[in-house]
Amino acid sequence: MAIDARLGGDIRPTLRAKRNRERLSKTVVYVLLSVLLLVVLLPFLWMLSSSFKNNVDVLSVPIHWIPQHWVWSNYRDIWKQVPLAGYLGNSALLAVSITFLQVLTGSFAAYGFSKVKFPGRDGLFLAYLATIAVPWQAYMIPQYVMMQHAHLTNTFWALILLQAFGAFGVFLMRQYYLTIPEELTEAARLDGLSDYGIWARIILPLSKPALASLALLTFVNTWNDYMGPFIYLSSNSLWTVQLGLRQFIGQYSADYAMIMTGSVISIIPVLVIFLFGQRYFIAGIATSGMKG
C-alpha cells in the first residue's frame, strides 16, 4: 500500500493487476500442492479412518472417508486383545539402548578418525566404508551362527550387539567433524586440554545437530526394523511392536478395523519424534545420503 501511494496513478492499475496475477498463481500452486499431498498421504488417511470403523465398514463400497458410525472402542479393546503395551515397551527398550550406544561409540570413534592423526587411520576407515557397501543379507548367516554359538539368540543382546556398532554412525559423525575447523582443536590443545577433554567440551557441544540426526535416524530405524527381531526373537514376551503387529494379522485376519488401529498406534511414536526433529532427519539424509 505504501508503495502504491508513492507511485503515480497511471501505473497503479498494471501493478495491481500484476500483484493479483501473482496472488492467483500462488493460490493455484498451493491448491495443486495440497492435492499432491493428499494423494500421497491417502493410504494413511484411509488407515486412520478405518481404525474408527466396524470391521464390516472398512471395505464397504463406496468408501466413506469419514466413518458413518464412529467406533472409539477399537482404541480401548486392542490393549486387551494383544499385549500391545509389552510390545511397545520392548521396541522402546531396544531402540533407546541401540541409539544410545551407537551415538556414544560413533561420535567417539569419529573423533579418532577426524581429529587425531596416526598411521593406519585412513586404511581403517576404508574398512568401515567398505562394509557399508556390503549388503546386510550377505553376512547375516555368519552373524546368526555366531549368535547361536554364543547362546544369544532369543535375547535382546543379539540385536543390541549387532546394531549398536554400525559403521553408519561413525561415517555420519566423521563427515560432520571434518567441517569443524582444525584451528579450534589446535587452540584447545595449546591451552592444555587433552583430546578427551576436547571431545567432551568442544566437539560434542558443537555437533549437536549431527548428534540429533544420528540419534533420530537410528531410533526410527530400530523402531521400524522387522527382519532383525524376526530372525532373533522367538518368545512372544520379547517381541517388538512390528512383530506383534505382523502376528496380529495372522491371528485376526478379518479383524480389519483392529489391525488398522494397531497400525496407527505403531506409527504414532515415530510420527511424534518426526514432528519434533524433522529438520534433523532431512539434514542427516541430505549430508550422508545413506540409510542406517
Next chain:
Amino acid sequence: MTTTVAHVESGRAERAPARGRVQRRRATLIGWSFILPNFLGFALFTLVPVIAALGLSFMSWDAYNPPKWVGLHNFIRLSQDPMFWAALENTVLYAVGHVPLTLALSLGLALVLNRKLRGIEFFRVAIFFPYISSLVAIAIVWNLLFDPTSGPVNVLLTHLGVHNPPGWTSSTTWALPAVIITSVWKDMGYYMILFLAGLQAIPGELYEAASVDGASAWHKFWNVTVPGLRPTTFFVLVILTVSSFKVFDLIFVMTEGGPGRATLVLSQLIYQDGILNGQFGYSSAISLVLFVMVLLITLFQYRLQNRRQD
C-alpha cells in the same frame, strides 16, 4: 669448540625425530582409544561376519555336519537350483520396475517442491513421511488397499471402467507390480530429499544467464537442471539400484514371497536356506552372488558416469 657445537647440534637433530616418534606413538594410542569401543563391536559383529561369509560360500556346512571345504560345489548347485533362478528373475524384475519409477517420481516431486513458498517445508516433510513410517503398518494398509474384491484400488479401477481389475497380491502376475507400487510410494520421499539437496546446489546465476539468453523453461531444465543434477542423479541411481537388489522386508511382510514363488527375492532365499534350513554354506554362496552383483552394478554405473564426464 667447533666439535662440541657440532656434536650438540647433531644431538638435537637426532632427538627431534625421536620426539616425533614418541609423539606419533602417543597419537596412535590416543587415536585407537577413541576408535576402540566402536571398533570392537564393529570388528566382531560386522567385519568378521563379512569375511566369514566369503569363506563359507566355499564350504558345505549345515546344522548337523561340521564345515567342509567343497570348492565351487555350492555355485554349481546354485546354477541348477530353479528356486535360485526364480528368485534372481524376481529380484531383477523388481529392480527394473522400482528403479526408474522411483527415480522419475522423486525427481518430479523435488522439481515441484523446489520453490520458495511459505510453508513449503511442510509439504516436503509430509511427502517424506512414508519413508520413515512403520514398514509393517504400510504393508498391512497396502495389502488391504489391494484387496482384489473390495479393496479401494480395485473399486476405483472398476469405477474408471476397468472390467477385470487385477488380483494384485493374490495373483502370480500382479503380486510383483503390487509390491513395486508400494515400495515406490514408500521410498520416493527419501530420494526426493537427495534431489532437493542437489537442486539447491545448482548456482542461481546459471538460471539467470539462461533467462537473459531467452531460454524457455523446457530449455532451462535440459541445459541447466539436468547437467547440474548429474552427480546427484548418479548417486541416487547407485543407492537405488543397490537397495532394489537388497529388497527383503517389505515384500516379505506383504506376500511372504508368494503366491507360489511369484515375489520370492534373493534375500528371502538366503534367509530360507540359511536360517530356516540351516544350510550355512549354500546360503552364503547365494549371498556372495548377491554381493558381487551389487558391486558390478555400482562399478558399471561409476564407469558410465566417468565416461559421460569426459
